[in-house]
Amino acid sequence: MHRTTSRLMLLAVAAFLSGCATRPGPEVLQTTRANAPGAEIVTVYAATTRERAAANANVFTAGRSSQPNYASFDISVPPDHQPGRIEWPLPQDDPQIDPHTTFATVGQTILNRQGLLDQVATAADGQQDVVIFVHGYNYNFPEALYRLTQMSVDSGLDDTPILFSWPSQGAIAGYVADKESVTYSRDALTDLLGGLARDRRIGTITVFAHSMGGWLTVEALRQLRLSGQDDVIDRLTVVLAAPDIDVDVFRAQMQVIGPMTPPLAVLVSPDDRALRVSSQISRTRARVGALDIADPRVQAAAREAGLAIIDISSVAPSDGLNHDRYVGLAALYSGQRAEGDNTPGLGIRQAGAFIFNTVGTTLASPFTIVGEALAGE
Template identity: 55%
Template sequence: MPPHLPLRSLLMMSLLALVLSACAGRPGPEVLAPVAATTPAARLVTVYVATTRERILPGQNAFTSGRAPSLNYAEFTISIPPGHRPGAIEWPGSNPDPATSFVTVRQTALDEASFRKRIGSEAAGGKRDAGIFVHGYNTNFQEALFRLAQLSADAQPMTVPVLFAWPSEAAITGYVADKDAVTYSRDYLAHVLSMLAGERSVREVIVAGHSMGAWLTMETLRQLRLQRRDSVVDKLQVVLAAPDIDLDVFRAQIATVGPMSPPLTVLVAKDDRALAVSSRLSGGRERVGTLDVTDPRVQDVARQADLRVIDISTVNASDPLNHDRFITFAAIYSSVTADGRHSDPLRQAGAFVFNAAGTALATPFNLVGRALAGE
């Protein structure tokens, strides 16, 4: 590299090289076009969408990175192939085959009333919770949609999957633009959370924010608290995966949001390479997603602030940046708790290490995974 190249450019070029080493072509809007039929052995997942992205054309479910002046709503049914490998998205090729790949089988443009009615009906029909996924930086619409379909299929939660899609540029050089886009989207996410929390048939609203989406989630929680909409916050169960949040900013956010029940959960990994670059781009300021749970100060803050901080470094990463471990963790966690014999381990505050081999939680010094181990 030329010695005169600015550090910011060097870092961005390094991150770009890592991403390109693992990625082929990215999926375009063509994967949203419904196929004629699926295969009987496939599993169907219906995802509801609320997005601040602009539609390419009115009434159509293809979206740009432009910022819509109001929320757009949609419904997609995604077919998961019989040979699906957990954690993976089997992307369709030029001739989509539901026997071997994810495919869209149905899609509908919705208005707010129909969006709310359909989620309420699904919740009343046996899926008592709504689960909202807030994606991260450098993510296009179809990547976020198929990722939530994959998470829902692998984890098999009894929740109604809802995607909150903010207008990411889906470009490695779009970090600043994406940060502006999530700031733009705060009021809209607050509106969606309030809408679902007010739905009688929905028991809990589970919010999972990944990376920059975790920053959007925390800013929205802070806004709801400042607006004294405590009844909305009290119905939320929040998980932040690899949060790309300045540590001092997070402290200020937590001070306003206050304790939550169950505790707000933070999934971290010290070797997250994407967050390491984000830290350097931010002047060396630590990101919440790389917290060291062996640090006694982190353990003390977690208990005092009623947080659940879990190091998931032992979970196999699905990307070379070690930034998407939450995908594997979600499937493991769901399989451990699905049989009903184990209590929910995410309802206890503190700092923990997740042992992927033993599917147990441990403090940095002693195993405390009795709930997971059935003891």
């Protein structure tokens, strides 16, 4: 496709998103001391390669920090929270933060690397399970932080949530800069994974990466393998949601990484419009997150590479681009789980291509994917 057409497609996406509400800024994370009966408090830890706006504040910019920064946030989720939604304070340029009706930050702390590891490891008696969320392109820090909070609450799991936030520009036109920023962040993510994996106070480690964050995560895995850190990889469960990765690049990455146990899971939707634009920007290079599992070549490649490729097209999107279906998985899990049932659902234990069925299945959260595999070999 000609470059002009690619630009038109990008402008069309920008026009769609411009119709959404004003994006949240750091103001929405200001600490409030108010409380609301029935609100759920979630402690989310953050490791980020974003710069701090000031040394004494957890305000993170789109600039690249020379060293990773660390923090924790206590976030209140309102009593009437609707699964799949983030109840943002409005208006966001002068936010009216009310824990009765909105997400609210009720506490936050500046940490160093060891402080984060120690707090995560001692969050519960015995070994503490963790889930690391690596966000995608066009996210700012508050969006990524509250998205992880929403998914944690909707999933209802006890895993300690950790956000790994890289310095996305948080802008439609920032695609190229974002790609450079994920490359910049490989060492920091590799270091975080190594620190958690070698701490025996930590139990299971799930890495859940979306879109361009999937590319960053696979690059970190490749770096771990090339540096002989097999012990770290052996401790990880990895889920890639709508990964924005060139198919040929992914094949080369997986040749280095090799099969994982459990299999690395890839959540795909052939009708993902955001990945279609990414493909056109990349001169029609196919993206992994838009693979068609009905293609026998995809099925064979999944088995050969030891991957679980799962079509989640049956899950309703909320962004109009069919790129955020992973958010709906958490909402489904919340809505269909039996009262008091903390069973994490069925996990994938074999490689292949599957269809995720949203009806009559034991659902997993997006962090412990997936339900019944109804199709594919």
